[in-house]
Amino acid sequence: MRGYLKEIEDLTAYNDAALDPGTPYGDPWQLIYVFDGDKSTNVVCEGYAKAFQYLMDQSSFSGKIESYIVTGTMGGGTGEGPHMWNIVSIDGQNYLVDVTNSDTGTIGAPDKLFLVGNPTIKDGTQYFLDGESTTPMMGTPHRLTRRICFR
Structure with a gap:
């Protein structure tokens, strides 16, 4: 799975322009942009997550991995x-x-937010802990609102 992380990082970069005020969001091509070979088509979190999911869906692993x-x-x-x-x-x-x-240059680089385990859930917020620490990892709690399954 770490190979998937590296490949996605090598194929695309974050679309910083999408954060500009007034920039409309809604680009259904996020997944395609990761794999299109065009360095000018960068993505936001949707593209990164969907690219990882796509690679996972195409893979077979021993054991129960979803x-x-x-x-x-x-x-x-x-x-x-x-x-x-x-x-x-x-x-x-x-x-x-x-x-x-x-990804390179972000708060979790190179892999501090990759396969981080044992979430603690409090008030619907998932706090992924760093090792045995009781402090939320990197100060980035992720509040889950829905799970999307592509199977």
Whole structure:
């Protein structure tokens, strides 16, 4: 799975222009942009999460491994507000996969927010802990509002 993270990072970059005030959101081609070979078609979190999900859906693993796209809000990272990321379940244990915030130059680079396990849930917010710490990882709680399954 770490190979998927590296490949997505190599193929695309974050679309910083999408954060400009007044920029409308709603681009159904996010997944395609990651794999189109065009360095000018960058993505936001939706593209990163959908690209990771696509690669997971095309893969076979030993053991029980499932991946989901989730949406919600995030405090910090690429910015507070709406966000899309993945949760990978490995033999019943859930792990955060935030490819967006694991990309070069972000708060979780290179992989501090990739396969981070054992979430603590308080008031609907998932706090993924760093090792045995009781402090939310990187100060970026992810508030889950829905899970999207593409199966």
